[in-house]
Amino acid sequence: MLQHLIFFPVLLPLLAGIFLLLPPLHGHVQRQRVTVFLVNILLLASAVLLLQQSLQHEPQMYMMGNWQAPFGIALVNDKLAAIMLLLSAVLGFAVHLYACAGDDQRGPFFHPLFMFQLMGINGAFLTGDVFNLFVFFEILLIASYSLLIHGGGKQRTQAAVHYVFLNLVGSAFFLFGLGIIYATFGTLNLADMAHKAAQLNSEDVALAKAGGLLLLVVFGLKAALLPLHFWLPRTYAHTSTPVAALFAIMTKVGIYSIWRVHTAVFGEFGGELANIAISWLWPLALATLVAGIIALLASQTLKMLAANLVVVSAGSLLLTIALNTPQATAAGLYYLIHSTLMAAALFLIAGLVHEQRGQAQDRFVRSRPVNQPALLGGLFFIAALALIGMPPLSGFVGKIMLLQAAGAGADAAWIWPPLLISGLAALIMFSRAGTTLFWRVQGTSQNQVMAHPLQITAIIVLLLTSPLMVIWGGALTDMTIAAANELHRLPQPLSPAVSTLQEVLK
């Protein structure tokens, strides 16, 4: 049983998604809500168990159908994957609670789509094979396309057109990259690729480089790397609240894939292919961060502010990848967990503000007050503290770790100013947003919309993670450092009896 546990984070949402479409559950909102709630609990439990396993053992490879690697489909549970699974389980749990307050009824099929979305995300974290990564990318993308326009509306449709077309082109690029990599490496298994990278024929090196960089373009599109990030603010700002909060983890899937492919495979042990992405990532990550800061300062609505903060955090995370040390990766992983959960919390708070302010929505203009100013203001204040990076919350610890990871040399001179200025810009924008939304009010509220207890619970769950990440900061950083070390070393070779298919065929 326990050896099959690795597959549970993919299997559970898949089965749940299918059963939600069948008669006893289909069309019954309450039953669907309870089912997804229970599945989320199970996902949390399996993520915790997997994390425990990964901390005690070496990375475990699970071969689907017992087909041998590198031919079969491999799922790998190591520390990095387990941490990401736990993150997606916590986020999914909280976001689903929020959605149960009514957002899931704005259109059909919310719950099955939500399950398929989680299945794609978990699968992308677990897979040990690049082609399988593509398949899980497509699963999470097609679920996200449908979730994005859930509820309908002109702006949503328009944002979806851009998002879908861009990602379809991205998928085509992904396949081109995969084709080149298979033609040169003779394998698509990540662990196998890491071993073969240094042994490639010299005439294949240029091709393999092209393939690796094509994959960087694709992952950059997902992770919001500078010239490819223009779709993000509009998409995130216009979709429904719980979906935007869930999407907070989507850019992180891109970051995670860059770690898996460009840090682990095209990393230090790549021979001639070593660190091909780093020279590109340096300027682009810095530019992403700067562009994010400028866009942040120009935000007109709270949701747009949250979306631009996602870009800023993506820029900071890409910088840690560019630094390319285990310490930087560990700091990045801590910051990734923090920024995902806090950005999701901010999206949820923005959703409540949006509902309670009537016509003014979440725009930064003088208008009627919200119905629960103390409650929403308090939640907003905590989220703002965390996202700006003020002590005592996790944003502060995360930022400190990022700054420390930059070292003291020339790297620090490039990294410190934009990171610190991003904190300042966030401070300015949150002060502006908070004073306008909660203090610059006139008249009395015209609607009676109150936050549902489930919505408040969801936001509190997300916000609670921030102090918890500080209280258990020691244990968590130990974990992220172990995960980063595992990522930066050469993985265990596959069993020696197995060679590439092409060798067998000769």
Add this chain to the structure above:
Amino acid sequence: METIYAICVGIMTAGGVFLVLRGYTFAVVLGLTLLSYAVNLFLFASGRLVINGAAILGESEVYADPLPQALVLTAIVIGFAMTAFALILALRARADLGNDQVDGDND
């Protein structure tokens, strides 16, 4: 054979990219279809081109690599589903936005 194959893939990719860069949703959908055709052929060729070779050991003198064939099959299914979705979305955008511009306005 390799040359002709490469030229075919290249022309299809070029056509696909040209159409994707146009401003009308229908042209973009056509472009995406062309791109996915080109991608499928490209993936197929990544296992090297072999004539009269079975993908099963012991069936013929030369062997074709079976893995890219399996990959292409997956890619075709996924590409087909995605194209269908893109087409429906384009129709929905035409209905919601009142025109078939990718950017949603007529200017």
